[in-house]
């Protein structure tokens with residue numbers, strides 16, 4: 001039998017709502033690296049094992065592909081000719097790619113001017129119909145829910161239960177690699193679909209005796225878009241981490257249950273701390289994630305430092321999306337670090353010697 005990896009539905013088909021007649025719409029998503037941080041724990045001066053699950057290495061560069069392969073597979077199975085989503089960027093990129101693969105139409109609603117350049121390029125290249133809204137993600141989500149009752153389109157946002165089914169497989173992969181669940185699993189939280197999906201996966205493996213324990217689930221939001229720590233919806237969310245610029249999370253109740261069942265917590269992280277963690281990870285470990293993704297590590301570092309996450313713990317931080325998604329924010333952080341010279345050897349040599 002061929003050992004070729006052909007995507008998470010085929011790999012986990014016994015644990016997903018598919019049968020032998022289902023045609024899998026896949027781009028080889030899942031099976032992403034779980035990388036152990038080598039330099040950052042030493043910088044923190046703490047005895048902790050931190051792993052990052054590099055979801056930016058999915059086919060369209062974010063974890064959304066795990067959910068999208070399931071959502072589009074089931075939409076096509078049900079005879080759908082079009083899908084629709086509201087998006088801060090990555091859902092639209094993923095929906096556009098899987099729709100292209102399936103030969104159906106994708107309609108994506110995005111907030112005007114607030115989507116990272118790479119994500120917009122993807123949605124455009126894959127041929128999605130891009131509808132910009134003079135509003136934010138929450139406006140788009142409200143409209144998508146309304147219009148789905150009036151037009152023949154399947155919603156592929158995380159309110160689609162097949163999305164969470166696909167996304168739970170990330171927890172399976174982590175348990176398989178570590179031999180058990182970690183003590184803490186930290187994620188950036190927007191709509192809170194992903195933290196809920198991971199918890200489903202961890203519980204499933206624990207109930208089936210594949211893992212001995214389940215982790216405490218820790219959800220970090222950006223300070224300007226932190227309804228979970230505020231305890232109420234936020235009407236004008238603002239953060240540099242555009243992927244989690246969400247004030248009205250769709251999985252509000254689910255996420256509160258996750259927190260209680262898993263003995264976890266929510267916290268809010270400043271944009272400065274998010275960008276600092278993004279830079280630290282790229283400079284110290286060679287791993288480039290987008291700003292929203294670094295929220296998990298930023299939060300984990302704060303809670304490791306203050307002892308909320310004790311020494312001796314094994315921690316997994318999900319890096320939800322690739323750093324190349326948002327080149328503008330990356331370059332804006334690094335502009336001063338470029339050197340300009342005349343094309344002569346001496347000037348190159350000086351540039352090297354002055355910067356050794």
Ligand SMILES: *Cc1c(COP(=O)(O)O)cnc(C)c1O
Pocket residue numbers: 062064090091158188189190191192193194195243244290292293320321
């Ligand atoms: C979608 C997304 C999130 C938020 O995930 P939720 O399931 O909405 O909580 C975080 N980071 C990135 C990069 C994303 O694309």
